[in-house]
Amino acid sequence: DTGVSQDPRHKITKRGQNVTFRCDPISEHNRLYWYRQTLGQGPEFLTYFQNEAQLEKSRLLSDRFSAERPKGSFSTLEIQRTEQGDSAMYLCASNLGQNYGYTFGSGTRLTVV
Amino acid sequence: AQSVTQLDSQVPVFEEAPVELRCNYSSSVSVYLFWYVQYPNQGLQLLLKYLSGSTLVKGINGFEAEFNKSQTSFHLRKPSVHISDTAEYFCAVSSYGGSQGNLIFGKGTKLSVKP
Numbered sequence: 001d002t003g004v005s006q007d008p009r010h011k012i013t014k015r016g017q018n019v020t021f022r023c024d025p026i027s028e029h030n031r032l033y034w035y036r037q038t039l040g041q042g043p044e045f046l047t048y049f050q051n052e053a054q055l056e057k058s059r060l061l062s063d064r065f066s067a068e069r070p071k072g073s074f075s076t077l078e079i080q081r082t083e084q085g086d087s088a089m090y091l092c093a094s095n096l097g098q099n100y101g102y103t104f105g106s107g108t109r110l111t112v113v
Numbered sequence: 114a115q116s117v118t119q120l121d122s123q124v125p126v127f128e129e130a131p132v133e134l135r136c137n138y139s140s141s142v143s144v145y146l147f148w149y150v151q152y153p154n155q156g157l158q159l160l161l162k163y164l165s166g167s168t169l170v171k172g173i174n175g176f177e178a179e180f181n182k183s184q185t186s187f188h189l190r191k192p193s194v195h196i197s198d199t200a201e202y203f204c205a206v207s208s209y210g211g212s213q214g215n216l217i218f219g220k221g222t223k224l225s226v227k228p
Contacts, residue, residue: 004156006156033216035216040220040221041220041221042117042203042205042218042219042220042221043157043203043216043218044218045215045216045217056215058215091156091157093157093216099145099164101147101159101162102147102157102159102216103159104149104156104157104158105156106154106155106156107155107156109154
């Protein structure tokens with residue numbers, strides 16, 4: 001297994017368009033997390049799944065954001081009606097549990113123009 | 114609620130010199146502590162973690178960190194840095210038995226190693 005994969009690496013979109021990102025975690029990891037990182041800041045938690053259940057969502061996850069993990073494997077993060085403030089790096093991470101540490105993907109950099 | 118403060122936003126240092134990146138945290142419950150490194154346009158790589166036991170934790174690339182509960186600190190150290198250590202370093206905390214997903218990060222410290 002080569003780690004956590006995220007696709008695409010870069011996405012440029014016009015304001016108001018919808019975008020979807022994909023994350024493929026390490027295969028045996030049952031937990032999957034989404035984080036957002038803006039310039040000059042540390043990553044901020046968005047949401048997390050245990051298997052297919054979405055167990056926690058941050059207040060940062062507005063109604064325009066939705067995440068799914070339909071079969072407990074890969075996950076998607078969709079942003080509807082994108083705004084310039086959504087421009088950021090979106091990071092996915094996975095693990096077997098809290099005390100195992102988090103393995104991060106390389107991220108998807110979103111630019112809204 | 115937890116919080117993390119990384120006291121230095123930028124640390125310049127000469128090659129082969131020692132370095133310490135400072136991290137303080139705030140939490141009302143027991144915590145797990147982590148240091149991550151991020152190279153430009155890449156994700157985060159785990160350097161080391163403290164879960165319990167010995168307060169001195171050794172990680173990859175020659176880094177180590179010491180957990181100090183009384184001072185609520187988890188400073189990262191390396192005795193001799195290399196040019197390749199130039200990167201951004203993030204300290205993070207999660208509460209033991211608390212919000213399972215919520216890994217709280219500091220704002221990062223940019224380490225710049227000069228020849």
